[in-house]
Amino acid sequence: MGAGQMVAVVGAYGHTGRFVVAELAARGFVPVVSGRNARTLQELAGGHGLEARVASVDDPASLDRALAGTAAVINCAGPFASTAGPVIEAALRARIPYLDVAAELEANLDTFAHYRERARDAEAVIVPAMAFFGGLGDLLVTAAMGDWAEADEAHIAYALSDWRPTVGTRLSGAVSRERRGGHRLRYTGGQWERRTDAAPTLEWAFPEPMGSRPVIGEFTMADVVTVPQHLSIPDVITYMTAEAARDVAAPHTPPPTAVDERGRSNQTFLVDVVVRSGGAERRATAGGQDIYAVTAPLVTEALARVLTGRTKTVGVVSAGEVFDAPDFLRALDPHITLDLHPQKQHA
Numbered sequence: 001m002g003a004g005q006m007v008a009v010v011g012a013y014g015h016t017g018r019f020v021v022a023e024l025a026a027r028g029f030v031p032v033v034s035g036r037n038a039r040t041l042q043e044l045a046g047g048h049g050l051e052a053r054v055a056s057v058d059d060p061a062s063l064d065r066a067l068a069g070t071a072a073v074i075n076c077a078g079p080f081a082s083t084a085g086p087v088i089e090a091a092l093r094a095r096i097p098y099l100d101v102a103a104e105l106e107a108n109l110d111t112f113a114h115y116r117e118r119a120r121d122a123e124a125v126i127v128p129a130m131a132f133f134g135g136l137g138d139l140l141v142t143a144a145m146g147d148w149a150e151a152d153e154a155h156i157a158y159a160l161s162d163w164r165p166t167v168g169t170r171l172s173g174a175v176s177r178e179r180r181g182g183h184r185l186r187y188t189g190g191q192w193e194r195r196t197d198a199a200p201t202l203e204w205a206f207p208e209p210m211g212s213r214p215v216i217g218e219f220t221m222a223d224v225v226t227v228p229q230h231l232s233i234p235d236v237i238t239y240m241t242a243e244a245a246r247d248v249a250a251p252h253t254p255p256p257t258a259v260d261e262r263g264r265s266n267q268t269f270l271v272d273v274v275v276r277s278g279g280a281e282r283r284a285t286a287g288g289q290d291i292y293a294v295t296a297p298l299v300t301e302a303l304a305r306v307l308t309g310r311t312k313t314v315g316v317v318s319a320g321e322v323f324d325a326p327d328f329l330r331a332l333d334p335h336i337t338l339d340l341h342p343q344k345q346h347a
């Protein structure tokens with residue numbers, strides 16, 4: 001448990017941030033809530049008896065005050081293209097670990113590219129994309145790899161019952177689209193490709209009882225950033241069920257609605273991972289409820305492991321690189337169901 005350690009949460013009053021604050025408190029940590037909107041911040045803090053520290057990424061001194069005396073910082077404030085750099089800099093100044101829940105491809109690529117050497121030299125731990133997108137898929141691929149040193153390809157298919165995007169998801173998506181300038185990205189042959197053609201529509205055979213579903217292929221998400229950072233796999237492809245892809249793209253899809261006492265929506269998810277090498281195939285699958293809510297136990301479990309030294313390395317690291325992936329996934333019970341399938345041969 002957190003043993004009363006103070007943890008700064010930047011963007012604490014956002015949709016995902018509130019889940020993270022609640023999970024930290026449930027694990028025995030003391031969240032220090034931070035953000036730029038003083039009124040909203042005080043409402044959140046007052047309702048939970050927490051300390052609020054107003055801070056803006058445009059004001060480094062305010063970030064230093066927000067992180068003062070804390071054991072780590074979790075950044076939940078999007079768009080991460082604007083927030084990741086300043087909060088990482090503040091974490092490095094404070095000499096504390098940094099974790100975020102960024103799903104933005106470009107922001108995550110920037111974090112790995114710009115901070116890899118500095119973080120390693122400082123023996124700091126920086127874990128970007130420690131969320132449903134980026135963290136969970138990376139852990140599943142790493143667990144499926146097992147004792148393989150390399151593989152030919154990794155496929156990560158998301159089946160969402162629906163996708164009601166938060167305000168933050170829409171804002172981050174708009175920033176990413178603007179940075180890409182109308183292109184889409186895919187990772188093949190060990191490098192990134194910018195494409196202007198439409199992503200393909202395919203069928204994915206999810207485990208029963210779900211079965212075959214139409215998916216958008218090359219629906220590139222943060223796992224395609226995190227996996228190649230530490231695994232020798234030249235082709236990493238992500239897929240999204242077509243209905244969920246339409247939901248998140250439609251301008252009038254409403255935001256998530258809470259259906260239980262924890263604030264979760266009734267959205268369900270299944271993440272199906274297939275890794276292939278030569279004539280062999282390995283598979284790992286995880287399911288659960290609400291992609292935003294499940295991010296909270298993911299990033300909180302990561303935080304607990306970082307603060308207790310259950311890590312493999314330092315620097316800017318992916319989840320599967322720094323943690324024992326099978327053990328981490330099993331620790332997420334009851335938040336996810338997990339199935340690590342046996343190896344099989346394929347034609």
